[in-house]
Amino acid sequence: QVQLVESGGGSVQAGGSLRLSCSASADTYSRNCMGWFRQAPGKEREGIASIGTRGPAGGNTYYADSVKGRFTISQDNSENTVYLQMNNLKPEDTAMYYCAAAWNWVCAAGSWGQVGLINYWGQGTQVTVSS
Numbered sequence: 001q002v003q004l005v006e007s008g009g010g011s012v013q014a015g016g017s018l019r020l021s022c023s024a025s026a027d028t029y030s031r032n033c034m035g036w037f038r039q040a041p042g043k044e045r046e047g048i049a050s051i052g053t054r055g056p057a058g059g060n061t062y063y064a065d066s067v068k069g070r071f072t073i074s075q076d077n078s079e080n081t082v083y084l085q086m087n088n089l090k091p092e093d094t095a096m097y098y099c100a101a102a103w104n105w106v107c108a109a110g111s112w113g114q115v116g117l118i119n120y121w122g123q124g125t126q127v128t129v130s131s
Contacts (some may be wrong), residue, residue: 004123011129012128017108019084021084022122028054030059031103032102037100038097040094047112047115063071071084097125
């Protein structure tokens with residue numbers, strides 16, 4: 001059973017913008033914090049943003065330094081969907097982007113970047129930024 005469905009991505013020139021979306025089942029959305037990883041060729045998968053979806057940590061966000069100030073993660077609880085708005089894109093943002101979900105404590109503990117703690121992965125969507 002597919003838990004996370006991604007959409008968005010594509011190719012843009014440097015300085016452009018893209019928006020990714022990730023929809024989850026209601027159960028997955030309510031029991032997990034959600035966010036995004038990315039993986040460029042030859043590099044490790046990097047956790048770049050997360051958001052608490054429900055409960056006391058609902059709405060709390062995390063950003064990796066590499067995207068802070070340029071990317072914004074948001075949520076729509078009525079649609080069980082999270083979004084990643086990516087502005088001022090750079091060539092170094094070129095990567096496969098993966099939606100992910102982890103137990104809420106993972107985000108609360110500041111451990112979003114640990115791949116081994118992820119419960120579910122989206123199928124991935126390519127983002128390519130040309131100079």
